Amino acid sequence: MALLQISEPGKSQDPHQKKYYVGIDLGTTNSLVALISNGFPRVLKNKEGSELFPSIVSYKKDSVIVGEYFNDSASITFSSIKRMIGKNIKDLNSSDFYSPCEFIGDDSIVKFKVFKNLLTPIEISSEILKHLKNITEQTLMGDIEGCVITVPAYFDDAQRQATKDAASLSGLKVLRLLNEPTAAAIAYGLASKKISKIMVYDLGGGTFDISILDLNDGVFKVLSTGGDSSLGGDDFDYLIVDYIQSKLDIELDSEKKYILYLYAKKIKVALSETEIVDIELEKIGLENTKLTFSRDDFNLLINDLVQKTLKISSEVLLDANLSVNDINEIILVGGSTRTPFIKYSVKNFFNKEPLSDINPDNVVAIGASIQADILSGSSKEELLLLDVIPLSLGVETMGELVEVIIPRNSTIPTSSSKEYTTFKDGQTAMSIHVIQGERDLVSDCRSLAKFIIKDIPPMLAGAARIKLEFQIDADGILSVSATETTTNKVTSIEVKPSYGINDSQIEKMLKDSFDNAHTDIKSRHLNEAIVEGKRVILSINSALKIDGSDLLNEKELKYIYKARDELEEMLNSGEKESIIDAVKNLEKVSETYVSRRMNSNIQKIMKGTDIKEFN
Amino acid sequence: MAIDFNQNFFELFELDYSVDINSEILEKKYLNFQKNFHPDKFVNASDYEKRMSLQITSHINEAYKVLKNDYLKSMYLLKIKGYDIDNQNSTISDPSFLMHQMELREESDEIMSKKNKNLKKDFFIKLNSLKKKFQDDFKIKYESELFEEASDSIKKMKFYISIENDLKRNG
Known part of the structure; x- marks a missing residue:
């Protein structure tokens, strides 16, 4: 309940300029954008019809391309940049750090030498977000007014701050950072449950995260988190490659190994549907050899890794002082949870059917879009998220x-x-x-x-x-x-x-990026100031109408009217600074009024919870 | 200010000064505060309102944390009475309790080195019941307005909590 705000941000001021609130799942391997459209979540697709935007940034001498992998000498390509955001080299595991080019940084944030520029993971991530922003705005033919970006529940202060910085560099306004498991729970509509303990099992391509959420009357808390940042579906593919090599008793060269690795991904996906597949060895130049691979073979291969995820799950349970029976819902997130053996193992471990109806790749982005919709004020749903800090x-x-x-x-x-x-x-x-x-x-x-x-x-x-x-x-x-x-x-x-x-x-980075942009920043800023000014006037007028004369004496009212009229005049002045100053002035003279409104609101709450209700 | 930051936490939540507060009132008031003042409700509001919302919810969260936790709540009750244990020498001079402390420390060290889950679980249960004893003790003394003695019970509770935390961190 914003006290001095009545304009509905979801409704546009100008009918030609549509404004959208979106949810962004900024993933290690892939990123997604979703929004609520006509009351239903919609996940945006790229030109090829895929909802997954690979989180890959490729720099060429004079351009940046997002989403495609270039392996040529004229390109410098970054993947999995999320693993490095908000960290310095010293605290990166060797498995998380990867540089396609020269870099500097020891005690501070890493900087990559990308042609003439020194770039941080923040700037590289901002390219992904900029790309998502552009595609979204082109697809929807409107502007992104605000967004909710998801982050892993265990992200610390520096990683969260870095993610926010990347967003502001890309020109996105972040309404809120949302924990990924919480987003998944929102997507499943669990927020409407009265009391519930929710376990979110998230197995992606390269990372495994597990979180326990406590939901109590619309309030979410993250009870504990755990995981393994180098365990994911990609490991299953490597296991298949190793299996084939050992069955055939050969050692493939790196190029053939890579071909086989890509093929292994397809085999893995196929085994989610069928029980057995014939492996086509012609792909790696073996014409007359036959090999079949069954779901059971696969299950046996990945069993150790699956058991490892369950072991981490029980540690996280212990950390939250809970047992398996305390968990009311289990949510499966991440493409790798499509594997039948994982579904089965999770079900067996928790003695409960996990939720998996929503596409596990999309579920986090969908949850984020619901939250963005609520924060924008256009949703009627009453949902409040309470989070905790993950580290002391x-x-x-x-x-x-x-x-x-x-x-x-x-x-x-x-x-x-x-x-x-x-x-x-x-x-x-x-x-x-x-x-x-x-x-x-x-x-x-x-x-x-x-x-x-x-x-x-x-x-x-x-x-x-x-x-x-x-x-x-x-x-x-x-x-x-x-x-x-x-x-x-x-x-x-x-x-x-x-x-x-x-x-x-x-500020400098922002300035640099603005200098390179072709949009007319100046006029955009002026427009923003005018819109903001109008919003403030609208809010104060409506608030005054409700309780202005109850809460303020004549003299106080006069001051507010004066400041409001001054702002009104300034709106046509064409001067951004004067408008902003007038807005600030109006907000300042209304501070006492806002306080009183909050106070009278508190009294209403207190009245609302009469002791008698409980007896 | 929108809420009276000078009110103590019991006043703020309209609760009686006691260890046994009405948890239903606490929960309900907490949710009401959050639903009205959480920063999520102010994403499109002015900077001033955002700042206020941040301050109010931080204060509410602190109050809730204290009122939810028996140990913190007991300390807070005494602080209202002018006994600030946080800034006091917390050494316990009771020799038999000192012996008991040493024994428990040894037991805890042993469990830490063995890394046996069941042993650890049993030990936590034991710590909890010991703690409970002093919690009950505190209540009686506080209600009889024997605040010095009540302080002593809290200091003993504190010992069990620190052993518990050490074990959680290192076990």
Whole structure:
């Protein structure tokens, strides 16, 4: 319930310019876009009719191509860039790090030398999002007004921030980052259940994620997560290749092996439908050899890997203090869950039929589109998601130890404050190292950022009291502010992110990308300002009509009217800055009013939950 | 401000000052707060409203966390009475309890090294019942307004919780 907002964002201001809210599943291997159209989810298709947009970015000297793999010397191609986003080389597993070109970076974010440019995983990911945005806007003949992007439930602050940065670089407005398992649960409409514990089993091409969600009266919580970032359907393909080689007792060269690998994918898919297949060995130059491969053979091959996923599942259950019988629903996500043996094994393990009606490739994107629709305000569905932070947040203390400030699984948004003092007379600066992770030692956790607090008033050692306020927003992203409490002076903070990029860098990248764009940014900004101005006027008018005279005295009303009329005048001035200033001014003079409205609302809530109801 | 940040958590949720709060009221009020103030409801609102929503929900979440957890709630009850255990020396001087602490630590170390799930489970159950004993103890003392003694019960509860956390982290 936005208090001062009545315009329905789903309805366009200008009938010729349609606006859309979409859900984006930014995947490691493939990405998808979905939206709610006439009340039903619709997954966008590419030119070839596929809903899967490969998350591959190929740079040529003067161009970028997304979705196609180029293996020539004139191209530099990145795949699985999601594995690297928001991380520096130091904390990447060797299986996650892959560079098709020279790169720099040791203690900081990795930068790839792509022709003349140095590019970070954020910029490379933004190309995928830019591509999705363009295709969507061309297909729908309208603009994306806002989007919900899904991220793995275990993504930490830096990875979430990096994903958001990639989105803003691509020109997308992110309404919310949504956890992938939560999106799957929303897609299945489980949000309408009263109470439920949901297990989401997500086996994609290269990653396995498992999460337990707790749903209580429309409120989702992530209870625990686990997985293996190098286990997926691709491993099944390699196993088939190895099997064929050992059966024929040959060692193929890398080119033939690759052909066989692509063929193995087809065999795997075919075995979901049929019991047995004849392997066509002519493909690899063996004309007179026959080999059959049955579903049972396949099941035997992948059994170890499947058991491994179940072992991780039971660990995650233990972590949440639950047993198999506590789970009410199991959702299968990811293309690899089409394999009958996986469905069967999951069903056996949980003693329950898993949900698999929705195409497991699409389910996350569909959930995201539902959430985008709700956040846009155009849906009637009442759904509230409450998430938790996946990893504890702390600061470094003496002896390289971590002091936890916000423990993992705290419901977000959340904030916490901590007081520090100076240890030298006249000390005016202080350094704070923010850490994320569960271990005791700083070196075992991830470094998120280093802050230098400056302008501390010089005092005797121990006299200054610096209160640090850690705030985590609904996307799981951290911000920090510092106040000297004895003088109430707000000290300034200099942020040195350990990964990722800071705001000024983003601004520069944005500027660079705008400089290269052909759209007329200036007029777009002016239009945005005018639309925003109109929205604010509309909202305040309607709010005043409801309770303006109840909550405000004449003088206060006069101030608001004055600010509103000034804004009205500015709308025709053609000056972006003046309009923005007038909007800010109107919002500022209405602050008291907004507070009172919120307050009167609280009183309504309190009245709504009369003690008697419970007796 | 939209909610009174000076109210204590019991006032905010209109609950009685007690360990045994009405959990139905707590849940219902919490959901109501969230449904009205969560940032999801303000994605298209002004920056000021977004900031307010963030502050309010953070505060509500903190309050809910404390009220949901017996140990945190007990500490908070004493804090309202002027006994701030967080900033107090938490050493326990009761010699028999010290012996008991050492024994439990040894048992926990052994379980950590054995990595046996069933042993661990049993040990958690044992810790829980021990903790419960001091929780009940706290309640009686708090209600009799013996706040010094009540503090002592909390310090003992704290020991079991720290052993539990260590085992969860390293076991």
